[in-house]
Amino acid sequence: MNTPATLRAATPAPDPPWALLAELTHGCPLRCAYCSNPMELTDRRAELSADQWADVLRQAADLGVVQTHLSGGEPLLRRDLAEIVAAADSAGIHTQLVTSGVGLHRERLARLVDAGLRSVQLSVQHPDPRAAERIAGARAFTAKERAASLVRSAGLPLGLNAVLHRANLDALDDFVELGLSWGADRVELANTQFYGWALRNREALLPDRAQVARARARVERWRERLAGRMELVWVAPDYVDGVAKPCMGGWGAVSLTVAPDGTVLPCPAAAALLGRDAPNVRDHRLDWIWRHSDAFTRYRGEAWMSDTCRGCELRTADFGGCRCQAYALTGDAARTDPACHRSPDHGLVRALVDGAAARTKEGEPPAYAYRTHAP
Amino acid sequence: MSAQDAVRDAEPYAVPDRHAARDAVRDPWRPALTRSVLLRHDRVRGVDLLVLPERVVVLRGAAGSIVARCDGEREVAGIVAELARLHPDAPVAEEVPVFLERLRAEGWLR
Numbered sequence: 001m002n003t004p005a006t007l008r009a010a011t012p013a014p015d016p017p018w019a020l021l022a023e024l025t026h027g028c029p030l031r032c033a034y035c036s037n038p039m040e041l042t043d044r045r046a047e048l049s050a051d052q053w054a055d056v057l058r059q060a061a062d063l064g065v066v067q068t069h070l071s072g073g074e075p076l077l078r079r080d081l082a083e084i085v086a087a088a089d090s091a092g093i094h095t096q097l098v099t100s101g102v103g104l105h106r107e108r109l110a111r112l113v114d115a116g117l118r119s120v121q122l123s124v125q126h127p128d129p130r131a132a133e134r135i136a137g138a139r140a141f142t143a144k145e146r147a148a149s150l151v152r153s154a155g156l157p158l159g160l161n162a163v164l165h166r167a168n169l170d171a172l173d174d175f176v177e178l179g180l181s182w183g184a185d186r187v188e189l190a191n192t193q194f195y196g197w198a199l200r201n202r203e204a205l206l207p208d209r210a211q212v213a214r215a216r217a218r219v220e221r222w223r224e225r226l227a228g229r230m231e232l233v234w235v236a237p238d239y240v241d242g243v244a245k246p247c248m249g250g251w252g253a254v255s256l257t258v259a260p261d262g263t264v265l266p267c268p269a270a271a272a273l274l275g276r277d278a279p280n281v282r283d284h285r286l287d288w289i290w291r292h293s294d295a296f297t298r299y300r301g302e303a304w305m306s307d308t309c310r311g312c313e314l315r316t317a318d319f320g321g322c323r324c325q326a327y328a329l330t331g332d333a334a335r336t337d338p339a340c341h342r343s344p345d346h347g348l349v350r351a352l353v354d355g356a357a358a359r360t361k362e363g364e365p366p367a368y369a370y371r372t373h374a375p
Numbered sequence: 376m377s378a379q380d381a382v383r384d385a386e387p388y389a390v391p392d393r394h395a396a397r398d399a400v401r402d403p404w405r406p407a408l409t410r411s412v413l414l415r416h417d418r419v420r421g422v423d424l425l426v427l428p429e430r431v432v433v434l435r436g437a438a439g440s441i442v443a444r445c446d447g448e449r450e451v452a453g454i455v456a457e458l459a460r461l462h463p464d465a466p467v468a469e470e471v472p473v474f475l476e477r478l479r480a481e482g483w484l485r
Contacts (some may be wrong), residue, residue, distance in 0.1 A: 014402065016420065062419070063419070064417070064419040064420065065425055066415060066417060066426055066431055067431060092418075094413060094415070094428075096429075118413065119411065119428035121428065157410050157411035157428055184408070185411055186411075186429070188429075203441055231482065270446060313476050
Protein backbone atom coordinates (compact mmCIF):
# COMPACT_ATOMS: atom_id res chain seq x y z
CA MET A 1 0.00 0.00 0.00
CA ASN A 2 3.03 2.31 0.02
CA THR A 3 2.71 5.23 -2.37
CA PRO A 4 5.73 5.41 -4.68
CA ALA A 5 7.89 8.49 -4.08
CA THR A 6 7.29 9.81 -7.61
CA LEU A 7 3.53 9.71 -7.19
CA ARG A 8 3.79 11.38 -3.82
CA ALA A 9 5.84 14.23 -5.24
CA ALA A 10 3.14 14.84 -7.86
CA THR A 11 0.40 15.04 -5.21
CA PRO A 12 -0.43 18.63 -4.25
CA ALA A 13 0.42 19.59 -0.68
CA PRO A 14 -2.54 18.92 1.63
CA ASP A 15 -4.28 21.81 3.37
CA PRO A 16 -3.07 22.28 6.93
CA PRO A 17 -4.97 20.54 9.75
CA TRP A 18 -7.30 22.57 11.97
CA ALA A 19 -7.55 20.42 15.07
CA LEU A 20 -5.60 17.93 17.12
CA LEU A 21 -7.12 15.33 19.41
CA ALA A 22 -4.60 14.74 22.19
CA GLU A 23 -5.23 11.41 23.91
CA LEU A 24 -3.10 12.15 26.95
CA THR A 25 -3.67 8.78 28.60
CA HIS A 26 -5.74 5.66 28.21
CA GLY A 27 -6.11 5.48 31.99
CA CYS A 28 -9.69 6.15 33.12
CA PRO A 29 -11.67 5.66 36.31
CA LEU A 30 -14.70 4.77 34.17
CA ARG A 31 -15.10 1.56 32.21
CA CYS A 32 -17.78 2.56 29.69
CA ALA A 33 -18.91 -0.21 27.41
CA TYR A 34 -19.20 2.29 24.53
CA CYS A 35 -15.63 3.59 24.84
CA SER A 36 -13.98 4.20 21.48
CA ASN A 37 -10.48 3.66 22.83
CA PRO A 38 -8.77 0.66 21.25
CA MET A 39 -9.14 -2.76 22.87
CA GLU A 40 -5.39 -2.69 23.34
CA LEU A 41 -4.93 0.21 25.76
CA THR A 42 -1.60 2.01 25.95
CA ASP A 43 0.51 1.26 29.01
CA ARG A 44 0.68 4.31 31.27
CA ARG A 45 4.48 4.01 31.40
CA ALA A 46 4.64 4.50 27.61
CA GLU A 47 2.89 7.91 27.70
CA LEU A 48 4.56 11.02 26.30
CA SER A 49 5.94 13.40 28.93
CA ALA A 50 4.58 16.94 29.36
CA ASP A 51 7.72 18.25 27.57
CA GLN A 52 7.08 15.94 24.66
CA TRP A 53 3.45 17.06 24.50
CA ALA A 54 4.59 20.69 24.58
CA ASP A 55 6.85 20.01 21.59
CA VAL A 56 4.04 18.22 19.72
CA LEU A 57 1.69 21.16 20.33
CA ARG A 58 4.24 23.71 19.12
CA GLN A 59 4.78 21.64 15.98
CA ALA A 60 1.02 21.37 15.55
CA ALA A 61 0.59 25.15 15.81
CA ASP A 62 3.30 25.69 13.19
CA LEU A 63 1.46 23.25 10.97
CA GLY A 64 -1.85 25.16 11.27
CA VAL A 65 -3.66 23.55 14.21
CA VAL A 66 -5.78 26.13 16.07
CA GLN A 67 -7.75 23.87 18.36
CA THR A 68 -6.96 20.90 20.59
CA HIS A 69 -9.17 18.54 22.54
CA LEU A 70 -7.34 17.21 25.57
CA SER A 71 -8.85 13.82 25.96
CA GLY A 72 -8.10 10.26 26.93
CA GLY A 73 -9.03 8.09 28.77
CA GLU A 74 -9.34 10.61 31.52
CA PRO A 75 -6.91 13.50 31.00
CA LEU A 76 -7.26 14.59 34.64
CA LEU A 77 -5.22 11.51 35.56
CA ARG A 78 -2.23 13.41 34.18
CA ARG A 79 -0.80 15.39 37.11
CA ASP A 80 1.06 17.57 34.59
CA LEU A 81 -2.12 18.48 32.70
CA ALA A 82 -1.80 22.22 33.48
CA GLU A 83 1.68 22.26 31.89
CA ILE A 84 0.24 20.72 28.73
CA VAL A 85 -2.62 23.24 28.66
CA ALA A 86 -0.14 26.09 29.10
CA ALA A 87 2.00 24.79 26.24
CA ALA A 88 -1.00 24.65 23.92
CA ASP A 89 -2.21 28.09 24.93
CA SER A 90 1.16 29.74 24.49
CA ALA A 91 1.44 28.13 21.04
CA GLY A 92 -1.87 29.87 20.22
CA ILE A 93 -4.01 26.73 20.32
CA HIS A 94 -7.52 26.80 21.83
CA THR A 95 -7.88 24.08 24.48
CA GLN A 96 -10.93 22.07 25.43
CA LEU A 97 -10.80 19.48 28.21
CA VAL A 98 -12.78 16.34 27.40
CA THR A 99 -13.43 14.69 30.74
CA SER A 100 -15.58 12.37 32.82
CA GLY A 101 -15.45 15.04 35.52
CA VAL A 102 -13.92 12.60 38.01
CA GLY A 103 -11.02 14.38 39.71
CA LEU A 104 -12.05 17.92 38.79
CA HIS A 105 -11.85 19.87 42.04
CA ARG A 106 -11.97 23.61 42.52
CA GLU A 107 -8.21 24.11 42.87
CA ARG A 108 -7.48 21.83 39.95
CA LEU A 109 -9.83 23.72 37.67
CA ALA A 110 -8.41 27.06 38.82
CA ARG A 111 -4.90 25.89 37.87
CA LEU A 112 -6.13 24.75 34.47
CA VAL A 113 -7.92 28.03 33.82
CA ASP A 114 -4.78 29.94 34.83
CA ALA A 115 -2.86 27.82 32.35
CA GLY A 116 -5.25 28.90 29.58
CA LEU A 117 -7.99 26.27 29.48
CA ARG A 118 -10.87 27.64 27.40
CA SER A 119 -13.65 25.08 27.51
CA VAL A 120 -14.81 21.83 29.10
CA GLN A 121 -16.76 18.95 27.63
CA LEU A 122 -18.23 16.61 30.20
CA SER A 123 -19.43 13.09 29.43
CA VAL A 124 -22.78 11.91 30.79
CA GLN A 125 -23.72 8.25 30.47
CA HIS A 126 -27.35 8.58 31.57
CA PRO A 127 -29.46 11.29 33.26
CA ASP A 128 -30.34 8.77 35.98
CA PRO A 129 -27.39 8.13 38.35
CA ARG A 130 -28.00 4.41 38.75
CA ALA A 131 -28.47 3.78 35.04
CA ALA A 132 -25.32 5.83 34.43
CA GLU A 133 -23.39 3.64 36.84
CA ARG A 134 -24.43 0.53 34.98
CA ILE A 135 -23.24 1.92 31.63
CA ALA A 136 -19.97 3.36 32.99
CA GLY A 137 -19.14 0.42 35.22
CA ALA A 138 -18.32 3.00 37.89
CA ARG A 139 -20.05 5.52 40.17
CA ALA A 140 -19.39 9.00 38.80
CA PHE A 141 -22.64 10.96 38.59
CA THR A 142 -22.09 13.09 41.69
CA ALA A 143 -18.59 13.99 40.51
CA LYS A 144 -20.04 15.07 37.16
CA GLU A 145 -22.68 17.23 38.76
CA ARG A 146 -20.02 18.96 40.85
CA ALA A 147 -17.71 19.33 37.84
CA ALA A 148 -20.48 21.00 35.82
CA SER A 149 -21.13 23.48 38.60
CA LEU A 150 -17.41 24.28 38.96
CA VAL A 151 -17.00 24.85 35.24
CA ARG A 152 -19.95 27.22 35.21
CA SER A 153 -18.67 29.13 38.26
CA ALA A 154 -15.32 29.49 36.51
CA GLY A 155 -17.14 31.10 33.57
CA LEU A 156 -15.99 28.54 31.02
CA PRO A 157 -18.27 27.23 28.29
CA LEU A 158 -19.67 23.83 29.19
CA GLY A 159 -20.65 21.09 26.78
CA LEU A 160 -22.25 17.81 27.75
CA ASN A 161 -21.51 14.78 25.64
CA ALA A 162 -23.96 11.92 25.75
CA VAL A 163 -23.04 8.81 23.79
CA LEU A 164 -26.36 7.28 22.82
CA HIS A 165 -27.27 3.60 22.54
CA ARG A 166 -30.16 1.27 23.31
CA ALA A 167 -29.89 1.75 27.09
CA ASN A 168 -30.26 5.54 27.03
CA LEU A 169 -31.86 6.71 23.75
CA ASP A 170 -35.27 6.70 25.40
CA ALA A 171 -33.95 9.10 28.07
CA LEU A 172 -33.32 11.79 25.47
CA ASP A 173 -35.67 14.34 27.04
CA ASP A 174 -33.95 13.92 30.39
CA PHE A 175 -30.52 14.43 28.82
CA VAL A 176 -31.70 17.78 27.47
CA GLU A 177 -33.30 18.73 30.81
CA LEU A 178 -30.03 17.83 32.53
CA GLY A 179 -28.14 20.10 30.15
CA LEU A 180 -30.51 22.94 30.98
CA SER A 181 -30.32 22.42 34.73
CA TRP A 182 -26.52 22.10 34.70
CA GLY A 183 -26.22 25.28 32.61
CA ALA A 184 -24.65 23.70 29.54
CA ASP A 185 -24.05 25.79 26.43
CA ARG A 186 -24.20 22.73 24.25
CA VAL A 187 -25.42 19.15 24.46
CA GLU A 188 -23.95 16.69 22.03
CA LEU A 189 -26.24 13.72 21.49
CA ALA A 190 -23.84 11.37 19.82
CA ASN A 191 -25.09 8.03 18.68
CA THR A 192 -22.47 5.36 19.33
CA GLN A 193 -19.96 4.88 16.56
CA PHE A 194 -18.67 1.34 16.62
CA TYR A 195 -14.93 1.27 17.22
CA GLY A 196 -12.73 -0.17 19.94
CA TRP A 197 -14.75 -1.22 22.97
CA ALA A 198 -17.99 -0.05 21.38
CA LEU A 199 -17.41 -2.47 18.50
CA ARG A 200 -16.79 -5.23 21.04
CA ASN A 201 -20.12 -4.32 22.70
CA ARG A 202 -22.02 -3.66 19.50
CA GLU A 203 -24.77 -6.16 20.10
CA ALA A 204 -25.50 -4.74 23.55
CA LEU A 205 -25.41 -1.13 22.32
CA LEU A 206 -27.01 -1.07 18.88
CA PRO A 207 -30.53 0.40 19.00
CA ASP A 208 -33.39 -0.60 16.73
CA ARG A 209 -34.86 1.71 14.11
CA ALA A 210 -37.99 2.65 16.06
CA GLN A 211 -35.97 3.73 19.08
CA VAL A 212 -33.78 5.98 16.95
CA ALA A 213 -36.82 7.48 15.22
CA ARG A 214 -38.39 8.36 18.59
CA ALA A 215 -35.21 10.03 19.81
CA ARG A 216 -34.76 11.97 16.58
CA ALA A 217 -38.30 13.34 16.79
CA ARG A 218 -37.62 14.48 20.35
CA VAL A 219 -34.47 16.29 19.27
CA GLU A 220 -36.47 18.15 16.64
CA ARG A 221 -39.07 19.19 19.21
CA TRP A 222 -36.37 20.39 21.60
CA ARG A 223 -34.65 22.39 18.89
CA GLU A 224 -37.88 24.30 18.28
CA ARG A 225 -38.49 24.86 21.99
CA LEU A 226 -34.92 25.91 22.78
CA ALA A 227 -34.68 28.28 19.81
CA GLY A 228 -30.92 28.60 20.18
CA ARG A 229 -30.88 28.92 24.01
CA MET A 230 -28.77 25.78 24.18
CA GLU A 231 -27.10 24.14 21.20
CA LEU A 232 -28.18 20.57 20.48
CA VAL A 233 -25.97 18.46 18.27
CA TRP A 234 -27.20 15.13 16.93
CA VAL A 235 -24.48 12.77 15.74
CA ALA A 236 -26.30 10.37 13.44
CA PRO A 237 -26.39 6.58 13.91
CA ASP A 238 -24.80 5.53 10.62
CA TYR A 239 -25.76 1.85 10.87
CA VAL A 240 -29.44 2.61 11.41
CA ASP A 241 -29.65 5.47 8.91
CA GLY A 242 -27.77 3.60 6.19
CA VAL A 243 -25.81 6.78 5.53
CA ALA A 244 -22.03 6.91 5.66
CA LYS A 245 -20.64 9.73 7.76
CA PRO A 246 -18.13 12.21 6.30
CA CYS A 247 -15.63 10.65 8.65
CA MET A 248 -13.08 13.16 10.00
CA GLY A 249 -14.03 15.47 7.12
CA GLY A 250 -11.94 13.19 4.92
CA TRP A 251 -8.84 11.13 5.69
CA GLY A 252 -5.95 13.40 6.70
CA ALA A 253 -7.96 16.46 5.69
CA VAL A 254 -9.03 18.37 8.82
CA SER A 255 -7.56 16.92 11.98
CA LEU A 256 -5.15 14.47 13.51
CA THR A 257 -5.02 12.37 16.65
CA VAL A 258 -1.98 11.83 18.83
CA ALA A 259 -2.30 8.71 21.01
CA PRO A 260 -0.82 8.54 24.54
CA ASP A 261 2.45 6.98 23.34
CA GLY A 262 2.96 9.53 20.54
CA THR A 263 1.45 7.49 17.72
CA VAL A 264 -0.12 9.87 15.18
CA LEU A 265 -3.36 8.79 13.54
CA PRO A 266 -5.74 10.30 10.97
CA CYS A 267 -8.58 9.45 13.39
CA PRO A 268 -8.77 8.00 16.90
CA ALA A 269 -9.89 4.61 15.60
CA ALA A 270 -7.17 4.20 12.98
CA ALA A 271 -4.75 2.30 15.23
CA ALA A 272 -6.55 -0.95 14.41
CA LEU A 273 -6.26 -0.36 10.66
CA LEU A 274 -2.70 1.01 10.54
CA GLY A 275 -1.09 -1.19 13.17
CA ARG A 276 2.67 -0.85 12.97
CA ASP A 277 2.45 1.47 9.94
CA ALA A 278 1.29 4.31 12.19
CA PRO A 279 3.97 6.99 12.54
CA ASN A 280 5.12 8.34 15.90
CA VAL A 281 6.19 11.82 17.02
CA ARG A 282 9.22 10.20 18.65
CA ASP A 283 10.50 9.29 15.16
CA HIS A 284 9.22 12.00 12.82
CA ARG A 285 8.25 15.66 12.73
CA LEU A 286 4.50 16.25 12.72
CA ASP A 287 4.81 18.24 9.50
CA TRP A 288 6.32 15.25 7.68
CA ILE A 289 3.74 12.90 9.16
CA TRP A 290 0.87 15.11 7.97
CA ARG A 291 2.25 15.77 4.50
CA HIS A 292 4.15 12.66 3.53
CA SER A 293 3.63 9.63 5.77
CA ASP A 294 2.03 6.61 4.19
CA ALA A 295 -0.48 6.54 7.04
CA PHE A 296 -1.82 10.00 6.17
CA THR A 297 -1.58 9.89 2.38
CA ARG A 298 -3.01 6.41 1.88
CA TYR A 299 -6.70 7.39 1.76
CA ARG A 300 -6.34 11.11 1.18
CA GLY A 301 -8.30 12.40 -1.79
CA GLU A 302 -10.17 9.99 -4.09
CA ALA A 303 -7.53 7.87 -5.83
CA TRP A 304 -7.96 4.96 -3.37
CA MET A 305 -11.72 4.72 -3.89
CA SER A 306 -13.52 1.65 -5.12
CA ASP A 307 -15.69 1.90 -8.23
CA THR A 308 -18.77 2.15 -5.98
CA CYS A 309 -17.54 5.45 -4.53
CA ARG A 310 -15.69 6.78 -7.55
CA GLY A 311 -18.84 6.87 -9.68
CA CYS A 312 -21.06 8.19 -6.91
CA GLU A 313 -21.97 11.82 -6.30
CA LEU A 314 -22.09 11.21 -2.52
CA ARG A 315 -18.28 10.97 -2.46
CA THR A 316 -17.90 14.76 -2.29
CA ALA A 317 -20.15 14.84 0.79
CA ASP A 318 -19.08 11.70 2.69
CA PHE A 319 -15.56 11.18 1.25
CA GLY A 320 -16.34 7.47 0.94
CA GLY A 321 -17.31 7.20 4.61
CA CYS A 322 -15.13 5.69 7.27
CA ARG A 323 -12.01 3.69 6.40
CA CYS A 324 -11.81 2.15 9.85
CA GLN A 325 -15.38 0.90 9.57
CA ALA A 326 -14.74 -0.60 6.12
CA TYR A 327 -11.72 -2.35 7.60
CA ALA A 328 -13.54 -3.53 10.73
CA LEU A 329 -16.50 -4.95 8.82
CA THR A 330 -14.89 -6.27 5.62
CA GLY A 331 -11.16 -6.54 6.32
CA ASP A 332 -10.46 -4.14 3.42
CA ALA A 333 -10.10 -0.48 4.37
CA ALA A 334 -10.44 0.70 0.75
CA ARG A 335 -13.97 -0.62 0.31
CA THR A 336 -17.02 1.63 0.50
CA ASP A 337 -18.14 2.14 4.10
CA PRO A 338 -20.68 -0.67 4.69
CA ALA A 339 -22.87 1.81 6.58
CA CYS A 340 -23.71 3.36 3.19
CA HIS A 341 -26.88 1.94 1.66
CA ARG A 342 -25.08 1.91 -1.70
CA SER A 343 -22.24 -0.26 -0.42
CA PRO A 344 -22.19 -3.84 -1.74
CA ASP A 345 -21.54 -4.85 1.89
CA HIS A 346 -24.49 -2.94 3.35
CA GLY A 347 -26.35 -6.22 3.97
CA LEU A 348 -23.95 -6.84 6.88
CA VAL A 349 -25.09 -3.67 8.59
CA ARG A 350 -28.77 -4.16 7.79
CA ALA A 351 -28.67 -7.62 9.35
CA LEU A 352 -27.16 -6.19 12.53
CA VAL A 353 -29.87 -3.54 12.80
CA ASP A 354 -32.57 -6.17 12.15
CA GLY A 355 -31.02 -8.16 14.98
CA ALA A 356 -31.40 -5.17 17.28
CA ALA A 357 -35.17 -5.15 16.73
CA ALA A 358 -35.31 -8.83 17.61
CA ARG A 359 -33.40 -8.17 20.85
CA THR A 360 -35.83 -5.40 21.77
CA LYS A 361 -38.67 -7.91 21.48
CA GLU A 362 -36.85 -10.37 23.73
CA GLY A 363 -36.41 -7.58 26.30
CA GLU A 364 -33.11 -8.89 27.65
CA PRO A 365 -31.01 -6.21 29.39
CA PRO A 366 -27.70 -5.67 27.59
CA ALA A 367 -24.70 -7.61 28.89
CA TYR A 368 -21.60 -5.41 28.62
CA ALA A 369 -17.95 -6.34 28.32
CA TYR A 370 -16.67 -3.40 30.36
CA ARG A 371 -13.53 -1.66 29.24
CA THR A 372 -10.49 -2.79 31.20
CA HIS A 373 -8.13 -0.42 32.99
CA ALA A 374 -4.99 0.69 31.14
CA PRO A 375 -1.96 -1.32 32.29
CA MET B 376 -16.46 15.20 17.28
CA SER B 377 -14.03 18.13 17.16
CA ALA B 378 -13.52 20.28 14.09
CA GLN B 379 -14.28 17.40 11.79
CA ASP B 380 -17.91 18.39 11.52
CA ALA B 381 -17.56 22.07 11.06
CA VAL B 382 -15.10 24.41 9.55
CA ARG B 383 -17.43 27.12 8.44
CA ASP B 384 -17.11 30.36 6.61
CA ALA B 385 -18.67 33.62 7.69
CA GLU B 386 -18.67 36.19 4.94
CA PRO B 387 -19.60 39.76 5.64
CA TYR B 388 -21.55 41.69 3.04
CA ALA B 389 -23.59 38.66 2.06
CA VAL B 390 -27.15 38.44 3.41
CA PRO B 391 -29.35 41.51 2.89
CA ASP B 392 -31.69 41.46 5.90
CA ARG B 393 -33.03 44.98 6.49
CA HIS B 394 -35.14 44.04 9.52
CA ALA B 395 -32.05 43.04 11.45
CA ALA B 396 -30.44 46.37 10.68
CA ARG B 397 -33.51 48.26 11.92
CA ASP B 398 -33.52 46.38 15.25
CA ALA B 399 -29.89 47.22 15.79
CA VAL B 400 -30.65 50.92 15.46
CA ARG B 401 -33.63 50.87 17.83
CA ASP B 402 -31.71 49.06 20.54
CA PRO B 403 -28.30 50.52 21.45
CA TRP B 404 -26.65 47.15 21.33
CA ARG B 405 -23.01 46.95 22.39
CA PRO B 406 -21.94 43.69 20.78
CA ALA B 407 -19.39 41.41 22.41
CA LEU B 408 -18.22 37.91 21.68
CA THR B 409 -19.99 35.25 23.75
CA ARG B 410 -18.13 33.14 26.28
CA SER B 411 -17.56 30.29 23.83
CA VAL B 412 -15.98 32.35 21.08
CA LEU B 413 -12.42 33.59 20.62
CA LEU B 414 -11.18 35.86 17.84
CA ARG B 415 -7.76 34.73 16.67
CA HIS B 416 -5.45 35.59 13.83
CA ASP B 417 -4.28 32.45 12.05
CA ARG B 418 -0.66 33.07 11.15
CA VAL B 419 -0.38 29.91 9.04
CA ARG B 420 -3.36 30.70 6.77
CA GLY B 421 -3.19 34.48 7.08
CA VAL B 422 -6.87 34.83 8.03
CA ASP B 423 -8.89 35.82 11.09
CA LEU B 424 -10.84 33.08 12.84
CA LEU B 425 -13.57 32.62 15.37
CA VAL B 426 -12.53 29.62 17.41
CA LEU B 427 -15.28 27.81 19.32
CA PRO B 428 -15.01 24.64 21.40
CA GLU B 429 -16.12 22.42 18.51
CA ARG B 430 -15.85 24.66 15.49
CA VAL B 431 -13.64 27.07 13.61
CA VAL B 432 -15.18 29.88 11.56
CA VAL B 433 -13.06 31.59 8.91
CA LEU B 434 -13.71 35.33 8.72
CA ARG B 435 -13.42 36.60 5.17
CA GLY B 436 -12.62 40.08 3.95
CA ALA B 437 -13.22 42.81 6.51
CA ALA B 438 -15.09 40.53 8.93
CA GLY B 439 -12.19 40.22 11.36
CA SER B 440 -11.81 43.98 11.69
CA ILE B 441 -15.55 44.28 12.40
CA VAL B 442 -15.54 41.57 15.07
CA ALA B 443 -12.40 43.03 16.64
CA ARG B 444 -14.46 46.12 17.50
CA CYS B 445 -17.12 44.10 19.32
CA ASP B 446 -15.76 44.74 22.78
CA GLY B 447 -19.01 45.24 24.68
CA GLU B 448 -18.37 48.98 24.91
CA ARG B 449 -18.80 50.28 21.38
CA GLU B 450 -22.35 50.64 20.10
CA VAL B 451 -23.18 49.40 16.62
CA ALA B 452 -23.42 53.00 15.40
CA GLY B 453 -19.93 53.68 16.74
CA ILE B 454 -18.51 50.61 15.03
CA VAL B 455 -20.15 51.65 11.78
CA ALA B 456 -18.79 55.19 12.06
CA GLU B 457 -15.24 53.96 12.64
CA LEU B 458 -15.37 51.55 9.74
CA ALA B 459 -16.97 54.15 7.46
CA ARG B 460 -14.02 56.47 8.11
CA LEU B 461 -11.59 53.65 7.24
CA HIS B 462 -13.53 52.46 4.19
CA PRO B 463 -15.31 55.52 2.76
CA ASP B 464 -16.34 53.72 -0.43
CA ALA B 465 -17.74 50.55 1.18
CA PRO B 466 -21.47 50.13 1.99
CA VAL B 467 -20.61 49.94 5.69
CA ALA B 468 -23.78 51.52 7.13
CA GLU B 469 -26.05 48.99 5.39
CA GLU B 470 -23.99 45.87 5.71
CA VAL B 471 -22.15 45.93 9.02
CA PRO B 472 -25.32 45.89 11.20
CA VAL B 473 -26.66 43.00 9.13
CA PHE B 474 -23.42 41.10 9.54
CA LEU B 475 -23.44 41.68 13.31
CA GLU B 476 -27.03 40.43 13.54
CA ARG B 477 -26.06 37.30 11.68
CA LEU B 478 -23.31 36.60 14.19
CA ARG B 479 -25.79 37.23 17.01
CA ALA B 480 -28.23 34.77 15.45
CA GLU B 481 -25.44 32.18 15.33
CA GLY B 482 -24.87 32.74 19.04
CA TRP B 483 -21.37 34.14 18.56
CA LEU B 484 -22.17 37.71 19.62
CA ARG B 485 -24.31 38.85 22.51
